[in-house]
Amino acid sequence: MRTVYVNGDYLPETEAKVSIFDRAFLMADGVYEVTSVLGGKLIDFEGHLARLERSLNELDIKKPAVFDDLLDIHRELVRANQIEDGLVYLQVTRGSDGDRDFAFPDRETTEPTLVLFTQSKPGLATSPQAETGLKIISIDDQRWGRRDIKTVQLLYPSMGKMMAKAAGCDDAWMVEEGHVTEGTSNNAYIVKDGKIITRQLSNDILHGITRAAVLRFAREAQMTVEERLFTVDEAKDADEAFVTSASAFVMPVVEIDGQGVGTGTPGPVAKRLREIYLEESQNAAI
Numbered sequence: 673m674r675t676v677y678v679n680g681d682y683l684p685e686t687e688a689k690v691s692i693f694d695r696a697f698l699m700a701d702g703v704y705e706v707t708s709v710l711g712g713k714l715i716d717f718e719g720h721l722a723r724l725e726r727s728l729n730e731l732d733i734k735k736p737a738v739f740d741d742l743l744d745i746h747r748e749l750v751r752a753n754q755i756e757d758g759l760v761y762l763q764v765t766r767g768s769d770g771d772r773d774f775a776f777p778d779r780e781t782t783e784p785t786l787v788l789f790t791q792s793k794p795g796l797a798t799s800p801q802a803e804t805g806l807k808i809i810s811i812d813d814q815r816w817g818r819r820d821i822k823t824v825q826l827l828y829p830s831m832g833k834m835m836a837k838a839a840g841c842d843d844a845w846m847v848e849e850g851h852v853t854e855g856t857s858n859n860a861y862i863v864k865d866g867k868i869i870t871r872q873l874s875n876d877i878l879h880g881i882t883r884a885a886v887l888r889f890a891r892e893a894q895m896t897v898e899e900r901l902f903t904v905d906e907a908k909d910a911d912e913a914f915v916t917s918a919s920a921f922v923m924p925v926v927e928i929d930g931q932g933v934g935t936g937t938p939g940p941v942a943k944r945l946r947e948i949y950l951e952e953s954q955n956a957a958i
């Protein structure tokens with residue numbers, strides 16, 4: 673049985689409890705982070721912590737009192753659950769003042785809820801999907817307008833994954849006003865004539881921690897990066913496509929809406945970026 677963390681306590685997962693009045697349960701009033709673990713070490717931890725702080729600030733959710741201990745809490749869960757490869761999921765919610773109300777409860781008297789748990793994923797970095805690539809569909813982006821905040825409102829992304837599954841595919845890219853925003857749980861990229869193209873940062877997409885690292889490594893390796901809008905047609909006509917996230921790292925996309933991208937197999941740029949990212953991020957893991 674897993675050991676999980678809830679509001680200061682390390683508990684067996686079956687004993688962990690959160691109020692039915694918790695704002696995340698009633699209103700999706702919470703934010704989260706997912707940090708990967710490779711070889712028992714945390715990947716890009718500082719980036720995830722910085723984005724968590726930003727998400728909390730944007731929503732005026734109080735920082736958990738143990739914010740400065742979050743690295744230790746992550747490490748303790750990795751240790752207690754003997755995670756070699758896997759994920760640490762963290763969620764902070766606005767908490768509960770014991771009733772339901774649209775108005776936020778008094779932040780002086782209502783403590784945020786903090787929950788963390790681990791997911792063991794042996795062989796996370798050697799996923800066979802990296803060899804075959806993903807088949808994706810494009811769908812309308814029907815999420816809210818503050819996608820830069822990593823909230824737990826994941827119903828539409830979940831529906832997107834189910835739409836992909838129903839179409840015999842692995843994932844979906846969302847499209848707004850003719851341009852790809854991002855994947856249901858990852859950032860989206862295409863490669864054309866050697867250039868790596870990905871949507872520029874704004875409130876329309878999550879500011880991926882893996883995205884930031886991958887673009888930095890790409891530039892350091894003298895690759896050309898263009899941060900701009902791109903269409904689904906451009907993606908279908910690209911030489912390569914791929915996605916990035918904390919759980920998938922760099923993952924090639926080989927088919928969009930039934931049409932092969934480039935050769936229809938994982939391309940050299942995505943493969944190279946995956947290698948660089950895995951090597952550099954594991955060297956820097958803590």
Ligand code: PDD
Nearest residue numbers: 706856857858859878880881882917918
């Ligand atoms: N998802 N865009 C969306 C909508 C996401 O949900 C995610 C991450 C990303 C990539 O961000 P990062 O590189 O920081 O993981 C982009 C996580 C992995 C999840 O929900 O499980």
